[in-house]
Amino acid sequence: MTNKFDVIIIGAGVVGCSIAFALSKRGHRTLNVDTLPASGYGSTSHSSAIVRPVYSHVVSCAIAHESRFMWQSWPDVLGTPDERGFAKYTECGGLILVKEGDEHLYEANLAAMSEVGVAYEILDAKDIEELYPGISLDSYGPPRTMDDENFGLPTEGSITSGILVPASGYVSDPQLASHNLQVAAQAAGAAFSFNAKVVEILRASGRVTGIRLNNRTLSADVIVNAAGPHSAVINAPAGIQLQITTRLVRHEVVYLPATARHFENGARFLVDMDSGVYQRPDGADMLIGTTDPECDPMEVVDPDNHNTSFTEQWTLQAHRAAQRFPEMGISNTARGTVGIYDVSDDWIPIYDKSDLPGYYLAIGTSGNQFKNAPLVGEIMSEIISKGLQGHDHDTDPASLELKHVNRRVGLEFYSRNRIVQATNSVMA
Numbered sequence: 001m002t003n004k005f006d007v008i009i010i011g012a013g014v015v016g017c018s019i020a021f022a023l024s025k026r027g028h029r030t031l032n033v034d035t036l037p038a039s040g041y042g043s044t045s046h047s048s049a050i051v052r053p054v055y056s057h058v059v060s061c062a063i064a065h066e067s068r069f070m071w072q073s074w075p076d077v078l079g080t081p082d083e084r085g086f087a088k089y090t091e092c093g094g095l096i097l098v099k100e101g102d103e104h105l106y107e108a109n110l111a112a113m114s115e116v117g118v119a120y121e122i123l124d125a126k127d128i129e130e131l132y133p134g135i136s137l138d139s140y141g142p143p144r145t146m147d148d149e150n151f152g153l154p155t156e157g158s159i160t161s162g163i164l165v166p167a168s169g170y171v172s173d174p175q176l177a178s179h180n181l182q183v184a185a186q187a188a189g190a191a192f193s194f195n196a197k198v199v200e201i202l203r204a205s206g207r208v209t210g211i212r213l214n215n216r217t218l219s220a221d222v223i224v225n226a227a228g229p230h231s232a233v234i235n236a237p238a239g240i241q242l243q244i245t246t247r248l249v250r251h252e253v254v255y256l257p258a259t260a261r262h263f264e265n266g267a268r269f270l271v272d273m274d275s276g277v278y279q280r281p282d283g284a285d286m287l288i289g290t291t292d293p294e295c296d297p298m299e300v301v302d303p304d305n306h307n308t309s310f311t312e313q314w315t316l317q318a319h320r321a322a323q324r325f326p327e328m329g330i331s332n333t334a335r336g337t338v339g340i341y342d343v344s345d346d347w348i349p350i351y352d353k354s355d356l357p358g359y360y361l362a363i364g365t366s367g368n369q370f371k372n373a374p375l376v377g378e379i380m381s382e383i384i385s386k387g388l389q390g391h392d393h394d395t396d397p398a399s400l401e402l403k404h405v406n407r408r409v410g411l412e413f414y415s416r417n418r419i420v421q422a423t424n425s426v427m428a
Contacts, residue, residue, distance in 0.1 A: 004219050005031045005191070007384070008211055010198055010234055011226035012036070013044040014174060014373040015362050017181035019224055021078075022377030024188035026385065031220070032182075033196045033213065035230070040178025043228045044370065046339025048253060048289050049171040050269055050280055051371040052094050053118045054163070056108035056423055059413040060348065062116045062405050063372050063379075068167060069404040070374035074177075077374055078184040087177035092281060093268040094168035095123070095131070097324075099139050100160040102273075110163070116405055123162040132262040132325075140323045143276030143293035146316050152323055159274060170269060170280050174370055181373070198227075201238040207357035208238075222384060224360045229303040229340045231363040240354050242416050246364040249343045250299040250306055252313045254288040254321070255335040262325050275320045287336070288321045301340060310334040341366045346421040351379050351414035353393045360384055361416060375400075379411055 007023055009016045012034035020030045036042055053065040070077045071089035078086070098106060113120055125137055138154035145151065171177055182192060193213075200212040201223060210219035227234045229248050258267070258281060267281035276293040279286050290296065290313070301307075314334045322328045344350060344364030352361050362380055369376065382398040391398075397412035412418070 003217065005029050006220060007031075007222040007224060008033065008218060008220040009224045009226055010211070011228055011230075012039040012178070012182065012192060012194070013042050013226070013228050014040055014047075014178045014181065014370055015228070015365055015376050016224075016226035017178050017185060018373050018377035019226055019362060019380045020185040020190040020192075020377070021181050021188065022381040023384070024185050024190040026381055029189060030185070031191045031193060031218065033193045033198060033211070035195065035197045037194050038179070039182040039192065040175035043339055043341055043367065044178050045175040046251075046253070046337045047174045047367050047370040048278075048280060048287055049174040049177075049370050050094070050168070050278075051089065051170060052165060052168040052269070053113060053116065054094070054096060054109050054165055054168075054271075055112055057348075057413070057421065058112045058115050059409045061112040061118065062402055062407055062409055063375055065116050065118055065167065066402040066405050067372045067374045068169075071169075071171060074180070074374075078180055080184040080187040082180050082183045084176060084179055086180055087174070088172040089169055090172065091167070091169035092266065093164065093166040094271065095128070095268055096163040096165075096271040097128070097159045097274060098161045098163065099141060099274050100157050103161065106163060113165070116407070118165065118167060121164045123164050125158070125160050128159065128162050131265050133264055134261040134325060134327045136324055136326055139274055140320075141274035141276070143274075143295055143320065145295055146312070146319060152319065168269065170282075171370070172282075177373060198234060201234070201359070203356070208359045222358050222360065222388070224362055224380065224384070226362040228342050228365065231342050231361075233303060235363075238356060238359060240356060240359065240361075242350070244345050244350055244364070244416055244418060244420065246342050246344050246350070247300050248303055248340055249366075250301045250338065250340050251290060251367070252310060252317065252338050253336045254314055254317045255282070255285045255337075256288060256318060256321070256331060257329065258284055258286045259329060261327060272321075272324055275323050277317055277320045279321060288317050290317055303340060306340060308338050310336065310338065339367065347423050348421055349414055350416045351376070351383065351411065352416045353383060353387055354416065360387075379414070383411060
């Protein structure tokens with residue numbers, strides 16, 4: 001393998017592979033380096049992989065909706081067969097439950113979807129009960145922990161409406177999606193190096209010149225930090241300081257057998273902020289994740305030293321889901337996954353240049369950016385291409401044309417220097 005590249009991408013998760021694919025198609029000679037043995041083995045493999053456009057900002061909504069069109073035609077987007085097959089996108093639709101009196105909390109979401117052209121329907125309580133036989137529409141919010149003596153008891157009010165978004169779904173195998181992108185990138189000339197640890201960002205004359213691995217030195221004019229959980233570890237020795245900070249958060253996702261009657265009339269994903277969980281179908285199982293309610297302390301961890309076993313959080317999430325579906329059976333044996341995610345201050349990623357010339361950032365992607373994997377590479381390619389042409393993305397921001405939603409979005413939305421945005425709680 002040559003030691004000289006146009007662009008070195010640190011990380012080979014779904015974000016890093018998408019960047020490699022987009023840049024390689026533009027003729028850049030790229031190399032992804034990753035400490036893990038294969039693409040998509042880190043945070044990507046733990047993603048719930050829900051694809052939904054329900055965001056309170058127009059850019060987030062537009063990017064997610066455009067990505068959904070690309071997931072629908074995934075093999076055509078890639079243009080290269082993968083011997084492992086292609087990751088499958090299932091459009092099951094999604095429903096967000098709304099407690100009476102909380103309708104105003106979703107006004108920005110509905111406005112963004114209306115502007116982008118995302119169809120939705122407001123359901124009443126009767127509609128919801130017809131969709132989900134056996135559902136409890138009592139309110140259990142705000143969510144409580146299981147050591148609260150009133151856990152599981154209804155509170156005042158009830159679920160009186162829901163936002164049904166048909167153009168939503170999930171990807172069956174997020175790790176396979178990463179491999180699909182890797183294969184397509186390699187067909188366009190990209191290279192990948194696994195089991196490779198970055199020990200230094202090399203600089204000269206005030207800009208990056210390459211990286212030093214544990215066994216060799218590589219040169220490049222452009223370095224992209226897409227290291228996911230290790231992004232801050234990579235940034236620190238490079239002297240990168242950011243206005244928007246990131247932290248590494250640990251999450252557990254519960255798998256339970258999908259035996260409850262709520263799958264009778266369609267296995268769509270469900271967001272239940274009142275109970276504090278979201279869920280989506282997955283074959284014979286349903287996946288249950290947290291919406292990070294205020295009562296749950298955020299578990300910030302070390303990327304190289306954290307608990308990978310299930311804790312009481314698994315039991316808490318299972319029981320929160322059972323509040324909504326009392327017929328649900330909870331297994332005696334915990335199944336699911338434990339993942340760590342690079343989360344920004346406002347849960348919006350940083351896709352940007354940095355103050356170090358030639359050093360770019362694709363960080364703070366948390367779990368929610370999996371849905372945008374088809375477009376993340378294009379976003380970074382636009383920003384990097386502008387930089388290589390001498391444009392300053394800070395003063396002359398790049399933009400991206402979204403052909404399916406027929407609009408151009410400004411990529412300054414993802415700036416490292418943005419004001420922290422107000423966002424609703426985690427919806428998966």
